[in-house]
Amino acid sequence: MRTEVSIGVPGAVGPEAVRVLAPRIEAAGFAGLWLNDGSAEDPLLGLAAAAEVTTRLRLATGVVPVDRRPPPELFADLQRSGVPEARLTLGIGSGRLRHGAVDAVASAVGWLREMTSVAVVVGALGPRMRRMGAEQSDGLLLSWLTPDVAAAQAAEARAQGEPSQGEQPRISLYARAIVDEAARPMLEREAAQYASYPAYAANFTRLGIAAIDTTLPRAGGDLAAGVAAYDSVDELVLRAITPTGSLDELLAFVDRASALLE
Structure with missing residues (x-):
């Protein structure tokens, strides 16, 4: 299996920056x-801008929280955005829900798959959410995993999803990455931030891994070798971490990452 490599950036960069960035990608x-969902910018607007200036690029959200944007609202926003459904992967997750999270996401998956033709994938940490996503959605969006753990979760999801869907779920994985050592402090800060969130902290403890060990590349390491280690997933999303997150730095990230992976 050949793992596809994609680029992930914050949705907060906005549609005008995406219009410049997407053709370069x-x-x-x-x-x-992949555009992260956030309160500042709607990723669907950014993806609509990307669709206007590209022809084949897969366009994806990672992930839209269903507690903040219920399916009917998300569907209406999707219709208004004009993003081509054939190119869109809609990542959804539980957001801040702590009770009934799996049921809420499962309901959203069913509703969206009935109303649209977009691929719907589930952002999942725990085993119950992963199982539901594998069985009921088009795939999973995993994150903050080492290659070995990613391989185990991908194999588990494919075994769970194949009987009910007639085909295996697509497995995508977010990996925070840098191409410039000047961005390493930002990478370490992001890893520490996620490790402080209770749900992620519990997951790291359960898996026996550290957040920083899931980032690319490790200090002194090689990006191409790091990417190759994730050959168990269908798509590896390099979530670009740069010193300041500016458009120029993101463009440089794309160029440098492309060169390093050739």
Whole structure:
């Protein structure tokens, strides 16, 4: 299996920046562009801008919380955005829900798959959410995993999903990455931030891994070798971490990552 490599950036960069960034990502040969959902910018608007200036790039959200944007609202936003459904992967997750999270996401998956033709994938940490996503959605969006843990979770999901869907779920994985050592403090800060969140902290403890050990590349390591280690997933999303997150730095990230992976 050949793992596709995509680029992930914050949705907060906005549609105008995405309009510049997306053609560079496509020209560099990456499979897709993933935009994080956030309160500042709607990723669907950014993806709509990307669709206007690209032809083949997969467009994806990672992930929209269903507690903040219920399916009917998300569906209406999708219709208004004009993002081509054939190119869109809609990542959804539980957000801040702590009770009934799996049922809420499962309901959203069913509703969206009935109303649209977009691929719907589930952002999942725990085993119950992963199982539901494997059985009921088009795939999973995993994150903050070492290669060995990613391989185990991907194999588990494919075994769970194949009988009910007639085909295996697509497994995508977010990996925070840098191409410039000047960005390493930001990478370490992001890893420490996620390790402080209770749900993620519990997951890291359960898996016996540290957040920083899931990032690319490790200090003194090689990005290409790090990417190759994730050959168990269908798509590896390099979540670009740069010193300041500026558009120029993101463009440089795309160019440098492309060169390092050739």
